[in-house]
Amino acid sequence: MRILFDLDGTLIDSVPDLRALANRVLAGEGCAPITLEQARDFVGSGAPVFVRRMRAACGIPDSEQDRLYRAFLDGYETAVDLTRPWPGVPEALEALKGAGHRLGVATNKPWRPACAVLDHLGLSHVFDTVLGGDSLATRKPDPTMLHDGFAALGGGLRLFVGDSEIDAETAHAAGVPFLLYAHGYRKAEIPELRAEAVFDHFADLPELVAATARAHAL
Numbered sequence: 514m515r516i517l518f519d520l521d522g523t524l525i526d527s528v529p530d531l532r533a534l535a536n537r538v539l540a541g542e543g544c545a546p547i548t549l550e551q552a553r554d555f556v557g558s559g560a561p562v563f564v565r566r567m568r569a570a571c572g573i574p575d576s577e578q579d580r581l582y583r584a585f586l587d588g589y590e591t592a593v594d595l596t597r598p599w600p601g602v603p604e605a606l607e608a609l610k611g612a613g614h615r616l617g618v619a620t621n622k623p624w625r626p627a628c629a630v631l632d633h634l635g636l637s638h639v640f641d642t643v644l645g646g647d648s649l650a651t652r653k654p655d656p657t658m659l660h661d662g663f664a665a666l667g668g669g670l671r672l673f674v675g676d677s678e679i680d681a682e683t684a685h686a687a688g689v690p691f692l693l694y695a696h697g698y699r700k701a702e703i704p705e706l707r708a709e710a711v712f713d714h715f716a717d718l719p720e721l722v723a724a725t726a727r728a729h730a731l
């Protein structure tokens with residue numbers, strides 16, 4: 514089976530680093546810091562949208578977008594120290610890889626910071642492909658990232674694992690079964706996301722993938 518994973522909120526809890534990075538940029542502008550909850554709300558649609566939302570929350574005008582976006586990107590690759598995988602993620606990825614599945618990442622996070630945090634957490638080796646928010650001309654919910662990611666993984670059944678309404682919309686647009694991690698950064702209620710299955714702990718994922726493979730092989 515080919516399995517693509519979303520990154521922020523699905524495999525990793527990266528909001529503490531995103532908040533710290535945002536607050537370094539905002540401090541340079543003489544602005545008050547944002548909270549963890551705000552940072553969590555700003556994630557999901559990629560770095561340009563994060564910076565736009567961060568600016569709006571602090572009353573910084575649109576004319577400053579490009580400059581602040583560059584400042585944000587400058588610090589993004591090294592903003593890894595506060596990020597942790599959710600419990601059970603490394604073990605679940607190793608188990609899936611060991612079972613012969615091919616794994617990839619399809620994230621709206623820019624590619625370099627995505628690779629940097631995967632390296633930092635020792636997770637890079639399980640993935641055969643990583644697509645980031647600046648890898649293509651479009652970002653999720655456009656389905657192109659999933660089409661390209663699955664193509665890079667070869668043949669076989671497809672599955673997308675994510676945490677948000679953006680991921681659900683992307684999977685539905687691509688016509689791919691969607692598994693939802695319930696404790697990521699979603700804003701919508703679980704039923705609205707029309708997931709094939711929902712899981713609470715990564716220890717449950719290998720069996721869920723096996724069940725999904727059986728259901729779709731029928």
Ligand SMILES: O=C(O)COP(=O)(O)O
Nearest residue numbers: 520521557558559621622
């Ligand atoms: O960088 C973002 O805004 C979101 O990234 P994600 O697609 O991994 O959730």
Ligand SMILES: [Mg+2]
Nearest residue numbers: 519521522676
């Ligand atoms: Mg996410």
